[in-house]
Amino acid sequence: MDSELSRITKLKGLEDWGTRKFKVRTLILASEALEVTTGESVKPELEANANAGVIAEHSRILRAWNKLDAIAQKIIVTTVSDQPLLHIINGEPARKMWQKLHDIFENKSETAEHILQQQWYTIGKDQGNDIPTHIAKVKDLAQRLSVLGEPSSDSMVMTKVLMTLPLAYSHFTTAWESTSVDQRTLSNLIARRNTNRGQ
Incomplete structure (x- = not known):
């Protein structure tokens, strides 16, 4: 994946948003992290009063979800230039990063x-x-x-x-x-x- 990321010219602004969005979305999809990025898959929460078995299963699912979120964040962060990076630098989940970029570059102003x-x-x-x-x-x-x-x-x-x-x-x-x-x-x-x- 790193070699594919290095071939994507970093997002600079509105003029190249369309092509960059397509390439980044395709990479995220290939990494099986698209649902985490779009919010279709939300961070799993532990039920109250969960027993040991449920806690162990939740821990397993959470690790898998966090891994996918980290993959998506890496793809997003490494494919934007410094200026757009300022908007997503708060270390938020991939879903919020992706949404912020959409809000900025697909603004119907x-x-x-x-x-x-x-x-x-x-x-x-x-x-x-x-x-x-x-x-x-x-x-x-x-x-x-x-x-x-x-x-x-x-x-x-x-x-x-x-x-x-x-x-x-x-x-x-x-x-x-x-x-x-x-x-x-x-x-x-x-x-x-x-x-x-x-x-």
Whole structure:
């Protein structure tokens, strides 16, 4: 798990929350600690007047729960940068850490929505990114807008991708526009770009 954690770029802010949340949640799920993180599994409490057998069983279950909580905390803490870490530094259970991050980065405030809308209208293809990476960035931005109540259809995502391609890819855009309408799906756009990667 440590090697997988080291490959995740640390969460910095709203702009990379969507991808980081997905990666971190997947790691937590693979570690069998997701229910502890989401609060579906709560810390076991010992019943009053429990006998020795119940106390021993509770101790076993509590150790297992604490282990899963520690795993989830480790994943969360090691995948955020110093600034977001300040919000979860109180040593709280993984559930509260995860909820705080959600509260901060999925805040449906007008400011957050305005920032994402600006990014949507000004996004361009970074010179160092290939087309599949560019498509992934546009899809991620669309997903984050959807979280804030501004859903984007696949058609909008495809249009945004095609509008932001450099002139060097004009042949690709022309070929795509000549494709039959029923074949113009986001999955086909990605597949076609992959088959034309060498062009």
